[in-house]
Every structure is written in structure tokens, then in C-alpha cells.
Amino acid sequence: MAVSYALNGRPGVSASTRSAIIAIAEEIGWRPNNAARALNSAQARCFGLALCRPARTLGMEPFFMELISGIEGELAARGYSLMLQVVGDHGAEIEVYRRWWGEGRIDGVFVVDLRFNDQRVLALEEMRMPAVVIGHPSESRSLASIWSDDGEATRETVDYLIALGHRRIARVAGLPKLVHTAHRDAAFREACGTLVEHTIVHTDYSGEEGAHATRRLLSSGSSPTAIIYDNDIMAVAGLSVAQEMSVAVPRELSIVAWDDSPLSQVVHPPLTALSRDIPAYGAHAAQRLLALTAGEHVPAFEDQTARLTPRGSTAAHRQGS
Secondary structure, eight states, X not given: OHHHHHHTTOSSSOHHHHHHHHHXXXXXXXXXXXXXXXXXXXXXXXXXXXXOSOHHHHTTOHHHHHHHHHHHHHHHHTTOEEEEEEOSSHHHHHHHHHHHHHTTOOSEEEEXXXXXXXXXXXXXXXXXXXXXEESOGGGSTTSEEEEOOHHHHHHHHHHHHHXXXXXXXXXXXXXXXXXXXXXXXXXXXXXXXXXXEEEEEEOOSOHHHHHHHHHHHHHSTTOOSEEEESSHHHHHHHHHHHHHTTOOTTTTOEEEEEEOOTHHHHSSSOXXXXXXXXXXXXXXXXXXXXXXXXXXXXXXXXOOOOEXXXXXXXXXXXXXX
């Protein structure tokens, strides 16, 4: 009993006894067993994240890798772990939640890629499982959410391109059913208004789809002079297509990428990008899920809005081109 009190930081032992026990534990290399702790405390000290994306896409997607690194960093510091699983659809995702929760393997989940009338949100409410939605609070219902204003960032980007003289702007967007895609689409149309010719092409976020969309846009009769991509993988693919088609960047085509991973800065020219601290975004989500499982009230939290970082892939539009 004294050893348990000392190693778990509970009162009931003297300072000298606590010090002696901790010294012995360090000497023999003792580490706490989370499985045993779970049996004692009815807590798994583990959170879940199910991703409904093709595994090949996730392997190349800097956003998710940085988000997960931020979540992991915060959880590891508190003695928690993260259980990750890739699923084929949202029905399978809900079944994963039910299994994890029913088996006592997790204390809560992170929900990403929020959709309108999302059935995952309804299922989690029914299960009464602690959950943090990484998405807009308008569709998270009673679940805690963390989000950033994608609409404001989109408007800032379009205003910047218009100020550079661009009047034909395209947006190579992600999956159309996602809430953040719809918010970006609406802000893009609003910012372009009636004075700017604009086009939106939806993709699956992959480099292949980004390249295909770029070829279609640059081969059209009225090709854009600027393109905004929903992630940097597609932006890099678009840059390669422009070079393949002898379209000079930024002299003839300006390119802007979302997310601004290191990938944006190692290509030539380096990409103008919408920058935000994605690992911090993940850490903030983890902090809120930890607070939820501790019984605290966790309101919706608006994180930092992405800010435009101009680099060599954007320039003033040359009249007549």
C-alpha cells in the first residue's frame, strides 16, 4: 500500500519513505503498467482516432502527420497513448468506436473530416463517449469542438490575388461533402464576386487528382492566372504540371497552397501558403479531450486562423497574358 501511495503521488506516506521508494523504482527501471492501472481506475488512459481516408493518401498528407504529432506529444506528456485506425467508411468508423468503447480500450475519441448531418456525431452522443470534433461547431451538436476560420483565410487569399491584378482565379478543393470544404467554397465565391472569373474543382486531396485538375484548368480556353490548392501535396503536383506545360510560375501562373508544411518550402519556387501551427492545433485538441475525461466543461474553441505567407510562387499578373 505504501508503494502504491508513493508511486501514484497520493498522501499517506512520509517524505522520507516516498523518496526511498522512488529511488528504488528508478534503480530497477520500474515503469507504470497502464493496463493494470486501467483495471484499478476503470480508465484506459488511451484515446482513439479513426481516419476515413485511403491509407496511401494519409502516408503522403503532411497535415495529418503534423496533427497526430501534436496530439501524441500532449498525450505522451500526460501518460496517455493514441490508438489509430484507418477505416473504409463512416459506418465502419462508428463500429470501431462502439467496439473500442464497449471493450474499455479508450476513454474518448477525436473526430476529423466533419460532414453535414454527420452520423458519427449522433452515434457518439448516443454512446455518451467523450469526444472532441476537429471541425466547425455548427455541425458538432453537443460535442466539444476545436476549429479555425477557414472562410476568413480564404477571403484574405483571394483579396491578395485580386490586389496583384488576377481576375481569373481557380480553387482546387478537397472533398465536397466536408464542412470545411463547403465553408472555403462559399468564402471563395463571395470574395471573387462578379468581377473575378472563378472556378472550383473538387478532388480527393491526392497529388494525382491535383495534377489532373491543374491540367484541365490550364488546357481550358480561359485558363486561370492563379490557383489556390486545398493542400500542399496538390499544390506541388500543380507546380509540376505547370512546368510540364511550359507555364511559368509565377510570371504566368500564381500558386497558393494550404497548410504550409516543409514541402512548400523545398520546391522551386517556394510556395506561397496559408500557414498555421498544425502540431499546436493537435495539442489543443488533446488538451480539451483530457479536460473532458476529467469531468470539466469544454466549450467550442476557435484556434488560430491561417495566415497568408507570400513566397516565390505568386506575383503580379502581367496584363495580356
